[in-house]
Amino acid sequence: MEVRGLPRGSRPLRAGGLADSVHETADRDPSLAQLSRRDPAHRDAWRPVTAAEFRDQVMDVAKGLLANGLRFGDRVALMSRTRYEWAVLAYALWHIGAEVVPVYPTSSSEQVRWILQDAQVRAVVVEHEHHAMTVAAAGGTASTLTALWQMDRDCLSTLADDGLGVPDEEIHRHRAAVQPRQVAVVCYTSGTTGTPKGCLVTHGNLAAEADTLLDGWGVLVAEPGAAPSILNFLPVAHVYGLMVAVCCLRGGIRLGLQPDIGPQQLLPALASFRPTFVFAVPYIFEKVFHTARRAAEETGRAQVFDKAADVAMRYAEAEERLSRGSGRGPSPALRARHAVYDRLVYRRLRAVFGGQVRNAVSGASTLRRELGLFYAGAGITVYDGYGLTETAGAVTAQPPGAVRFGTVGRPMPGSEVRIGADGEVWVRGETVFAGYLGNREATAAALRGGWFATGDLGLLDDEGYLVITGRKKDVIITSGGKSVSPTVLEDQLRHHPLVSQCLVVGDDRPYIAALITLDPEALDHWRRLRGKGTADITALAGDDDLRAQIQRAVSRANTRVSRAESIRAFRILPREFTVDSGLVTPSLKLRRQEIARVHAADIDAMYPRRDDDLLPGTGRRRGRRAGPAPSPSGSP
Template sequence: MDVRTLCDIPRQLLADYRSSRQLLYKEDGAWKAIPTQDLCERIRHLTLGLLAIGVGPGDRVALIAQNGPEWTATDYAILSAGAVTVPIHPDLPQDQVESILVRSSASVAVVAGRERLEGIRGAAGRLPALREIVAIDPVEGGRERARSLHEVARAGARADGVDPGAYERAAAAVTPDDLAGILYTSGTTGDPKGVMLTHANLVHNMKACCAAVPFVSSDLCLSFLPLAHAYERLVEFCYLYRGATIAYAESLQAVPQNLREVRPTIACGVPRLFERFYRRILETGDSLRSPGRHVFFWAIATARRRAVLKWSNRQASALLKIGWRAADRLVYARLRARFGGRLRFFISGGEPLQREIAELFNGMGITILEGYGLTEASPVVSLNRPDFVCFGSAGKPLDGLEVRLAEDGEIQARGPSVMKGYHDNPEGTRAAVREGWLLTGDLGRWDGHGCLVVTGRRSETFTTTAGKAVAPQPIEGLLREDRFIAQAVVIGEGRPFLAALIVPDFDRLRSYAARKGVAARETGALLRHPLIAALFERHLARVNDRLERALRIEAFRVLEREFRIEEGELTPTLRCRRGAIERRHAGLIEGIYAAGKAGAATARGPLAGS
């Protein structure tokens, strides 16, 4: 059947892809299945239940929950009622949640978790448009201003019995030009804007992605990125459009275990997660004794050589082929088993992926398809294809999208996926979309294969007092290549030299310290230990050797804790929010620059900041 709006996807599932396990979730230690019929019946009843409590065409309904079957069913129900989903990441600070609810004029909030529910209840007086609060979890006491999602579904079931055609009429009344979502951009800098995406925007992007990537009904897809973000939400539309099974990870922390349990064929991630996987692979080799350690790292080098030759259309030597097969038996098969052993491919988005990581994974038999996009483009703009991977690039533009580079290298896109505009922000819309071209604010170039290489973000590029323009992202990527560094932020706007705030991989660092007999128990004491400090000094020296003099890091600090979404320091896709981080560590930063270059040797030491 022809899918014109997102409301058509459940009908297509029933018509073409019935499965006994359309969705999978883990409860009480066991994976449980939801058949297609049950999912579509839940969507049907929730749609009619929302209509029964007064939700109508164009109404904004906020959805604040972790990934899971209820998120998916509720999203489709909101859309099928003709309303507009306003996804909100459940870990955002309360003030940001309230701001989105006010800005979007949300009339209904569907909420998971007792703490978040109480927060919305307590804020009700500050949310003039909010009429209803619906709790996904059972409501225990204090039922005023909240009803349960179960009640809404029961009311919908009763309505279905009275008027069996009501759901079909509601879904059929939705048109491609109707709004399907207002998504507030996470934004690494500046104030989030409400991106308005229509059914036509999202359906075009979904179909173009499915034309580029062969999702099939036999796929089992692990979902762990937040569905509140445009990336994972669009990917889920793709999965169900092709009839694939979706398994919801218990949490980001549980992803490694869930990969082994579910054994997916497809999963979507962000570079931060692939960096973690990469560091764990290297840690495996480090933990071995010779000759096993030498064999392991020989296999890693062999994987990279094979990947580079394969995707540059050069023939591997007979010796390399023999070596790869031996490495596959000794090393790669065991590493692939960590990811379930059945992966056809990963997809990576959110920001550029380090080339070394892509080469290693591809070389050991796990393809990573890197792409590029932004919420305003629904969100995918370009994507590597399974039959042609350009390492270090985001692939070629999707069918139906035009992409060009401005004189300053800004990436611009035009086509059916480009947003309708920013909610209640005509000035912002005029600045972002000109003559149909979306001005992304991202910088890029074309490689020799016609693939898009994203080089940075214009709003994050800064100038030092010496007049040097600095794109910090590539330098931060070099810093994160070290297995002991989890996060890094380069600073130096309006300053005489560059410095870095570094967050270590604490688990790996403590493991290393234990092997070396470092007895420090407190994090601060561990980071100040000379042996640990030397690790970061050596890596910084290696990074600086790869940079021109004006881009070298002259000072750094190692922090005592990770950046967090709930503190406003990370976006939902784990990108660092530079402004928030610099404000939080303003005192530490001032201390670095107060020492000046003359005191760089002292300033470089990893004096831990909170």
């Protein structure tokens, strides 16, 4: 089955590049508040940056880049969190036809070395001294590097001073030479299954993505009469966060840039910025839900919250049926209860996002249907979408007014989706990248006749909505030959408030098992409510009450799969998988192979060791055979 997106409402970019929109917006409305910067003297205040101010600063920095020897087609690495300086530098580089190479600020020296060498980077901009030391440890002073600047040393002013003698015409000459097919960003994949590959994302790719979203979904960004604004807290080193910034700057939407996504930093930023729309990942929506549930429990209102959540989901389901023509919508009684809980619960939840958000987007992985229904019932419709680095962002999205929770929507205008014979999702359209940098073999394997093989597994329902069921490389094959996609089990387990992460294992093993990490805040809350003292997670891992809680979560997850696919054992780990430990990508995806390597002993402990598992005369295991499973509670 193949599904084609609706015809585009806006015309694809035929000439020029991303930098042109900076001038178009400034010429049209120079006083427009294009961005907002945190006021260093008052952390809860945001200072507007007009379209004219942004254009002038970008021009000044572009002149400095030329004065320092950077030229058309050169690649410059930006190793930074999501902050204002990043936006200025990226657009300055696009002004002179240079290519941006985003580098995650948490990258190790080995990862940085690979990117600098693979992309033949000419210059690097980092946030601070620690990043500069990482670049130096990566051998950055050798190779092709000619310059390194630091944001915390006011590199924007330094570059502007360096470019004082460069005329405006020189910048405009470079900008006029940029064409849509030229590379704007060399965006590296997360490397979850191997060496990261540099995706060649063009000006035309990003412009098509942004313009399609603005054309089809722009009406959702703000309520009528409100000035649209978005606080971007997604990593700009990831194509998702990069796309949000480009979309705002092309669409004249006020853009705030927030570098930290920890609750202590993000929640106050949302409250002070008060965005009208949110782009996020499922983790954020899950975190807000569980935090609100814990707060209700601590004040003795857990029962009220749970009833409100049930009403929200039933209300949203009734609205969903109405939109499909298969129902009459919420009943009068349900509407009345919904109105009561809106005053008691839902408005408080909306206040967490600043109070103005009525619509949002979730990306990077599928948002659980139950969570999508809850938020819709609480007054925030979350439009789930699907895309990859190679597609410059989303290729499918929920159509306005026709959301199907639990799916990732239909193909966006200008895009097509089909499902291969093996269940792999293939996509085609204007946002599909130009290939992998210096890797013809990988490019040929991924791009065939204009179609991109995503590596994801999915299906199209009878209305053409895409459902992602897993990742081809993640499929587990047990020693009994059973193929298991871990996604369903892992998603269901993460629904439990105590569970932070879950990795399902079982390749060449007699049955499926799981490594589970716990949310420290949720665990602390659970411990205090049950009078468990000050025991840490290592001591609590063997607590019978805690294990019973997790066992119930496992049992609920198992109801979604067959007996052969169910989790037969689990192990609670003493700490979460983190970016710093190298077990999670910066976009919060598990590095499955690395986790399995680091926790090999924990995985082995969930399977019985049998004498006949050993090859005669060796200490090595033979292929495992089905044998008796441990008790359902797993190993401590």
